[in-house]
Amino acid sequence: MAEIHEKWGFGMAPYKRHTEDQRVKAALEVLEVLAAPSVAAASEASASISEVKGLYNRSHRQDQWDWFTTWYRLGRPSRPRARSIAEGLKSLRTIAKDSSTEDSIYSVVERLQLLGTVSSLRGFVANEPPPAELGQVYILSTRESRDILKIGYTNRDVRKRVSEINRATGVLVPFGVRAVWVVRHAQKVESALHELFAEYRVRVDREFFRIDFKDAFGLISEYLRTERLENADL
Numbered sequence: 001m002a003e004i005h006e007k008w009g010f011g012m013a014p015y016k017r018h019t020e021d022q023r024v025k026a027a028l029e030v031l032e033v034l035a036a037p038s039v040a041a042a043s044e045a046s047a048s049i050s051e052v053k054g055l056y057n058r059s060h061r062q063d064q065w066d067w068f069t070t071w072y073r074l075g076r077p078s079r080p081r082a083r084s085i086a087e088g089l090k091s092l093r094t095i096a097k098d099s100s101t102e103d104s105i106y107s108v109v110e111r112l113q114l115l116g117t118v119s120s121l122r123g124f125v126a127n128e129p130p131p132a133e134l135g136q137v138y139i140l141s142t143r144e145s146r147d148i149l150k151i152g153y154t155n156r157d158v159r160k161r162v163s164e165i166n167r168a169t170g171v172l173v174p175f176g177v178r179a180v181w182v183v184r185h186a187q188k189v190e191s192a193l194h195e196l197f198a199e200y201r202v203r204v205d206r207e208f209f210r211i212d213f214k215d216a217f218g219l220i221s222e223y224l225r226t227e228r229l230e231n232a233d234l
Contacts, residue, residue: 046096072158
């Protein structure tokens with residue numbers, strides 16, 4: 001049997017030192033542009049703006065091995081907010097590239113500031129955990145069993161919860177975070193979701209469900225949107 005050396009689950013890969021240094025440097029340069037916006041400053045920081053845009057794209061697309069690491073470090077932004085910030089940074093880079101007027105850049109920077117980009121990037125640079133007053137609902141799976149999903153909640157750091165689950169289940173390939181939502185009343189939301197997915201449950205006494213991830217993601221997203229339970233302000 002092939003030996004498995006994987007140390008973390010999908011989405012939870014830590015940054016390599018060089019990568020972290022590069023991303024922190026980019027975040028600092030973008031913060032400088034947001035503090036004193038000008039076409040010249042944005043043009044000079046064009047590469048850094050692109051780098052930071054990629055961080056927010058990771059956060060809302062949730063498709064990279066370090067997406068959860070990035071999302072958590074950015075302060076757990078909701079998908080709509082992360083997407084809006086990424087789009088704003090794209091506009092900022094385009095304005096700098098096209099040498100547009102200063103008024104154009106002020107408008108984009110104001111929008112980014114209203115989205116909370118400054119506090120998000122400051123948290124990223126400081127590597128400080130976000131406030132934990134809200135709970136989180138998550139989907140976990142392993143690389144080898146992508147259609148066996150663990151759907152649960154925690155009011156703590158999701159990383160610690162995943163670590164506990166991996167130790168308790170003794171899996172060879174660790175569970176990783178496939179998706180996570182910051183919600184109000186997380187325990188009640190979990191109970192409602194377990195009822196919603198009752199027909200897919202593997203065992204009555206477990207939180208495991210046999211269902212395609214895309215289907216599960218769509219059902220949960222729709223439920224949270226309809227019930228207005230996801231905290232879109234983060």
